[in-house]
Amino acid sequence: MLSFAASGWRIPAEHQCMKDFIHTTLPDILGSIGAGESTLNVMGVGSGSGEIELEILKLLHKKHPDAKVENDVVEPSNVMLNKYKALLSKTPGLDYVTFNWNEMTATEFEKEWKKRKSEKKMHFINMIQMLYYVEDPEVTLSFYRSLLHKDGKVLLILVGSAWARLSEVCDDQVCKEGIVQNLTTSEVKSFLDSKNIPYKNYKLQSLLDITECFTPGDEKGDRLLDLLTEVIEFRKTAPTELKDRVLEFLKRPENSQTVNGRILFDCSTEALLIDA
Template structure:
């Protein structure tokens, strides 16, 4: 079995599959347009230039929504955006989306096709004094070897009054339970897929770092996972396990165990004959 994490083409397919079959992005966008505006209004007030960074920005949909709100709250400021994303396919999709969307003439973009760790090393090597008003770390801390150290480094880049936005699975979500249950069989390659928002909150509490937290309820339709040979169901299984062609490559007993877990009534809701798997996240807005 091979992980999708380092196969960017497969990872992009999985990402698109999850977005299409869950409300995860809609929940984040609702949060960005209802809760985040008041927070962003207090960032860099009166500044001529604001600095925003996206770490693991993927194809950019969420970062661009945040950028719109930041501009609405600071209409006279120019915004310099630093995008850090290791996948060429994702970065290219981000650039393509941006080129088709009018109205971002207030922002300039710097593109960095690299991991958060590589970008950290780059800044340290350059002895950079780069400072940020806002740093987005959305669903990305799973993919660094030391999430706490990564968060600490990037938090140190904040201007006074700046914020880091972290979004991760909640402890209570069924997907978090899935990763913890099968962490030894599935989630390897140096990633920390068992990480949850609770782990980060414990770290922040231990360091007495102030933050605000907001639960984002989200469900993933996994009905077709239980239809033998269904192509969409097989793709969803690969997305959930982060294994390329999980249904074909996993040992039969492991596939059965995963399906039994997904079928457990504790892990799903049934609505209109659809099986909905809990993939709720939590947003943490962390102070400088």
Template sequence: MAAEAKKQSSYEGSEVQSFQFYLQHSGEHAAVIRFLLEYLPEKFRRIAADKSNLAVLGVGSGGGELDVQMLSLLQSICPTLSVTTDVVEGSTELVANFKALVEKTGNLEKIPFTWHVMLSEDYRKQVKNVKKYDFIHMIQMIYYVDNLTETVKFYHSCLNKNGSLMIIVEKAGDGWDLLWRTFSKELCNEGVPAYRSSSDVLASLKTLGLQYEEHSIPNIFDITECFDPNSETGQRLLGFMTATDDFAQSFTPQIRADILNLLRSKCSTEKEGKIYFNSCLSCIFVHA
């Protein structure tokens, strides 16, 4: 989500806590996992056809929660194949979390991991003789890159024959997109110079002439407490959603009121007295 790009740096300390707090309340990872379990088996079978080993690259993998799920699924779909994994992640704290998670997941002990503790931008510019990969995933990380088209072009060039580049990003026209495009002047800053959603990714793919397919990942989460100024949960959610340390202190009373009004009237659905934020994602598979 856009809030992940608060700075052109990686999550550390309180930022990790804020992100994990959001994940606990949004159900985003659960929604992504449901989608991946449905769509990835067919993709993995196609990618693995006539191969004896597979190389996977995760870009902006965070704490590895989704990577572990995908690698476990890949092993179950292609049990005889040798799998290697490279990880590009700039946060030392999240990399440590990822490594600890791998140690707890016994079925991954045979997969060798190579860790690149750096931002995607640095990896793209600094790493020479990048090897080819069969599956590359970039989940909720395009907000970090300087040049979206050049980034997509680079990682697409890293694909092996029949490989796939999977990009997951906020869906154009949904809650996040409406919020950040409506208040781009107030929310975008040095860390987020311009908001991006699936429409920006598709524009880059069309510019590059690449073939792709797009799927929606439905998700909603309860933001009812965001409208209670005395709710710590609500204020923490608002802080993450607007990429601020303190929502109440970061905007004028009028801007705060306008943001809350937009969240309620256009970004959410009300049901049985609850307000649910429309947090649909888009998954884009780019073909080699």
């Protein structure tokens, strides 16, 4: 079975609820950082192909129109970085941003940063859907939080509990490229609470119509199963026992609800805004 986990594909509903959060809630948060600064230092860790990050940069500029922005991009995939740069070349009006490209993992960047002995502090760091790819999420999060300016923020977005449980159902039988562990915000919040680290959390509610997944041979249903499991041609290539287990899981009442005969899977995510 072939994975496309590194391709940057996302469930449309998941992507949209992130964009809604960024455009409705995040602007006021961005307005609260870096007051009066001539340069704002920001960072994307696991920036992917840049769509969400460029949206954040535009909103930051609206809140701080006179400030320059220096953006450190940390992304290990050359394919994703090339997509990011291609998108940037087609996005006008970002001349206020300087981009520093770092083709490396979050852990590699941490080592590199310590070698530099840099005293640069970040006003905003986004870590969207990336903590699954590190060996020790608590250590990684602690390091990046240590880079914050005194009024800086880390934005962390992770999948909700239904997503995490689906990963566990598929565990060891599908190729989740690069994913080290299943992780939810509940575990991160427990860590933050244990260290008395202040944060706010936001539920990004989203439902995905998966009705066609239960019709064998349905093209739309097959594509949805590929996206949900992150496996190309999942229905054709997965063992029968695994397919049955995934479909049974998707239909459970704690994971989906039925409305007017349609089956809606809870693909909600959660955002944490972590203070310095």
